[in-house]
Every structure is written in structure tokens, then in C-alpha cells.
Amino acid sequence: MMFETLKYEIKDGIAYITVNRPKALNAISTAVLKDLKAAFDMVKDDDQVRVVILTGEGKAFVAGADIAQMSALTGVEGHDMIKYGADVMNYIESIDKPVIAAVNGFALGGGCELAMACDFRIASEKAQFGQPEVNLGIIPGFGGTQRLPRLVGQGMGKYLIMTGEYIKADEALRLGLVEKVVSPEELIPTCEKLAKTIMSKAPIAISTAKRVINKGLMLDVPAGVALESEAFTVPFCSEDRIEGMKAFLEKREAQFKNR
Ligand code: DAK
16 A cells, blocks of 8 residues: 555565655654554554564654644644544554664654654664654643653653753663664664564564553553453463463474464
């Protein structure tokens, strides 16, 4: 399928989704949001796809929501747009396959929020992160006020959102906003290596872990642990669990079948 604002390719179980508006530093317009929703619908329905790598074309990952488009909206239109964008980010987070953000350059405003809706952020040394909304007289609207403090802590989350300060990749690593920093050339190979490691595990275990971690973060610890106990039976009752444990005892690699 062709998208107006994205490239979508599948290779060896990995869906590569690339935001493709390099002249506008991949700014998120309504068209980008619609394309992202449609692309993740395809990821969800395609059994061939096991992991997603999401990146940006050119020198930016995504430099924010499209300020030119947003500036013309009325209050009501602005509300609808922000709600739609926030829903798309929630949808990406809810996909039961791991999503890796390969952050190649600027991840600002809506771009930082898009990266945070992914499961992992691997950054190029050239990446920069920030929530500069306060410079425009607004606040983050695609989940940033909620996901950033959960990743970097309350004080640093407030600091970044209230100052609009940009941070480089090494600082993002120190804060826990990204999992790894690599050279630009190593960015996609590093993401592919991570994807392949995850793909070698039992898919039902991976999807269940993602769901329980995401849901549990919204609960207190005893409620989260109850959720874990309940969810544990899903992989435990799978054929892959029998194979995984048998393979261990037979000292061989497990052959998982996603059953
Ligand atoms: N939107 C639209 N165009 C953008 C853009 C953005 N966020 N960021 C960059 N561009 C465009 C520039 O206008 C420029 O276009 P031309 O002038 O060539 O036509 C082109 O991309 C290249 O950018 P620069 O020439 O500025 O490139 P530099 O390397 O010099 O600078 C930069 C790179 C990332 C430091 C700079 O472009 C920059 O500061 N960009 C803006 C960063 C930012 O503030 N992002 C937005 C965060 S706020 C809503 C309203 C608003 C929002 C959401 C909803 N509603 C009413 C619903 C906003 C949310 C955000 O994400």
C-alpha cells in the first residue's frame, strides 16, 4: 500500500515505517496522523510482521506537529486534532508487537511524543529531544505530559516541559529517555539486531509482556501484580511454552511457532 506521507516496507518480519516529509522535517500533519493509523492497522493485521522500526527520512525524526497547519485551526478544530493525535499515539502504544523508534535526528514536541509511544528508543548521536510547546504558548498534546514524567521522573519531566530545553542523545540516555545511543550508520543495524533478538523469543510471551507492562504502569503495584498473575496463564498455556522448556532441558534452541 502507498502512503502520502510515509514509506512502509516489510523485510524479514520487520515493518519499516519511515515518516517521509523531509522538507518539513517530517512535521506531523493530519495526513501523517491518518497514515500512521493506517500503517499500524496493517502491522496489527499482518502475521508476517513481528516487530516495527519507526524512523524519519532525512535529518529529522519528527520536528513536531505541523505548526503551519495547526496555526490556522479554530479552538474546536484544534481540540479535535489534538484528540485524534493523542488517540493515534495511544493506538501505537497498544499494538501487541514491539515498536522500536530509530531516532535519527530532531524528536521535538509531537516527535518526542511519537517516540515515547514506542516501546524502545534507539538514538543516533545526532538526535535531539525536547518538548518546546511552551515556546508556542501551548502544552504537549500527544501524551507528552503523561509519558515523559513516567520515563524520566516527575522533576525532570516538569523541567523539560516547562523550559522547552532541547537535550542531546547522550543526555537523553542518562535520563532514561532512550535505551541506547549509536553512530548514525549503526542506527538501523542496531535496531535490527534488537528486533531479531526479540523475534527469536516466543511471540505470545512478548505480546503478553508488553500488554502487562503497559497496563500495569497505570495501576498500583498489587493491582499490577494481580494483572501479571492472570496474564501469566496466556503464555503458560501455549505450545511455545512446552517447546521452550523442552528445548532448555534438551540443551537445544527452541523453535517457536506462535501457538
Ligand atoms: N512544523 C512545520 N514545519 C516545520 C516544523 C514544524 N514543527 N519544524 C520545521 N519545519 C520546517 C521549517 O519551517 C522549514 O521550512 P521552510 O522554511 O524550508 O519551508 C523546514 O522545516 C526546515 O526547518 P529549518 O529551516 O528551521 O531547519 P533548521 O535545521 O534551521 O532548524 C529546528 C531545525 C528543528 C531546530 C527548527 O526547524 C525548529 O525549531 N522547528 C520547530 C520545532 C518545534 O517547535 N516543534 C513543534 C513543537 S510543538 C495543535 C497546535 C500545535 C501543536 C499541536 C496541536 N493544535 C491546535 C491541534 C504543536 C505541537 C508540537 O509538536
